[in-house]
Amino acid sequence: MERDLESVYAVYRTGSFSKAAKYLFASQPAVSMAIQRVEENLGYSVFDRGTHPLRLTEEGEILIRHLERIRESERNLRAELDRKAGLKGDSLRLGCSPLKSAYLIPEVISRFRQMEPDTEITVVSSFRQGMLRDLKEHRTDLAINTFLDTDRMDFTYIPVCELRYLLEVPENLVSDKRLREVAMSVEDILSGKHLQQNCPRVPVSLFREVPFVVYSEGTELYEQSRKIFSESDFRPDTKVTVSSPVMANELARKGVGAALVGDYMVTEGSSLLYYNLRTRWERRAFYFVLRKDEQLQPPQKRFIELCRDYMRERGLEGKT
Numbered sequence: 001m002e003r004d005l006e007s008v009y010a011v012y013r014t015g016s017f018s019k020a021a022k023y024l025f026a027s028q029p030a031v032s033m034a035i036q037r038v039e040e041n042l043g044y045s046v047f048d049r050g051t052h053p054l055r056l057t058e059e060g061e062i063l064i065r066h067l068e069r070i071r072e073s074e075r076n077l078r079a080e081l082d083r084k085a086g087l088k089g090d091s092l093r094l095g096c097s098p099l100k101s102a103y104l105i106p107e108v109i110s111r112f113r114q115m116e117p118d119t120e121i122t123v124v125s126s127f128r129q130g131m132l133r134d135l136k137e138h139r140t141d142l143a144i145n146t147f148l149d150t151d152r153m154d155f156t157y158i159p160v161c162e163l164r165y166l167l168e169v170p171e172n173l174v175s176d177k178r179l180r181e182v183a184m185s186v187e188d189i190l191s192g193k194h195l196q197q198n199c200p201r202v203p204v205s206l207f208r209e210v211p212f213v214v215y216s217e218g219t220e221l222y223e224q225s226r227k228i229f230s231e232s233d234f235r236p237d238t239k240v241t242v243s244s245p246v247m248a249n250e251l252a253r254k255g256v257g258a259a260l261v262g263d264y265m266v267t268e269g270s271s272l273l274y275y276n277l278r279t280r281w282e283r284r285a286f287y288f289v290l291r292k293d294e295q296l297q298p299p300q301k302r303f304i305e306l307c308r309d310y311m312r313e314r315g316l317e318g319k320t
Contacts, residue, residue: 007034008046009067012060013137015053038063069293072138090119092299095131095140097220099245104264105144108307115306119299135291142300143289158288158304161311164194165224165282166266167275168249169258173210174273183273189266194276201278204234211257212236216243225260227281286311 010020011031021028039046044059056064092112096105109121124131124140134140136154145157166189174180182200184193193199214236215222229236239257242248248259252272266274276282288304290296296304 004034004038005067007031008038008060008063009071011035011047011054012056012064017054065293068138072291072294090116090297090299091122092119092142092303093122093124093140094303095124095126095134095143097127097131097144098125099220099262099265100144102246103262103267108303108310111306111310112303116299116302132289135289138291141290141297142303145287145289154292155289156292158290160286160288160304160308163284163286164263165221165228165260165277165284166194166263167204167207167258167277168252168261168266168270168272169207169210169275170252170255171271171273172255173258175209176206179206179275180273183275185274186266186268186270186272189263189274190268194263194274199276201276201282203278204228204232207258208234208237210237211239213240213242213248213251213257213259214238215245215248215260216241219243219245221245221248221260221262224281224284228260228277228279231279231281 007020007024007026007030010024011017014020017028017031017035021031024031035046042059042063045057046060046063048055048057048060094105105123109123112119112121122140124134126134131140131143131145132155135143169183174183179202182202184199188194215225228234236258240251242251245259245261245265249261249265251257252259252261253270288300288307290300
């Protein structure tokens, strides 16, 4: 029965009998017979064979949930036994977007390594849906997400802080005296000045004469900038369109145009001018995500605590 259930899980993971057979180094008829035996024992169909790609039936979804709990229990047992035997230290598999893995996470990982030098860290960079899929399929232990999917009841969301979006503009592109007077420097952002209630906020419409670096559709910052621009009926003077916020940030540094960025992307050494925009879309919550049926393990807890400490230093913690 155990080998038959392994076939069920392989079909679920790969989405087809043929791919599962290759994964298991078995023949497709052998996999089909294993699935049939499981269904006969259960008295229910596990897969809806009339769909493409192959989908689970309601009974199949229940079975997979139980199989994943069993697999997770086996992993935890093995990890605990290995730690007791001194064979392996703790590990942390972290899922996050390429943007956050470039700007936000390195500092936290550095601090984590100082405290937990024996813990192995793996960072898996992917976007929203891939991140949640990796978490659900146990490729990662913890994910970092700015999206709260209230319809996804299979995850637990742990609020960490609130991120702010700023407009960064090359200094040579700002000729308006009013804009120069309310501009902030990189030191202002790193000290948290932009978070103060009396910090000036300006409408994005004041930047109609400024060239922009904008984001292509499908990215997090595209959605955020689209909301901000639409709210003010603003059409940016687009000079360059990019998919990478890292590229947008570098182009702004080179004087090509203004760009929308998260405040966590602001680093020392920048000569750009920064602005709080007058918009209801300036903020976004930041969450850690884990599987619903699991408890936080010590490495996960320590990483979250260090991340909160770092956010607190930047004035961001506790804003959710």
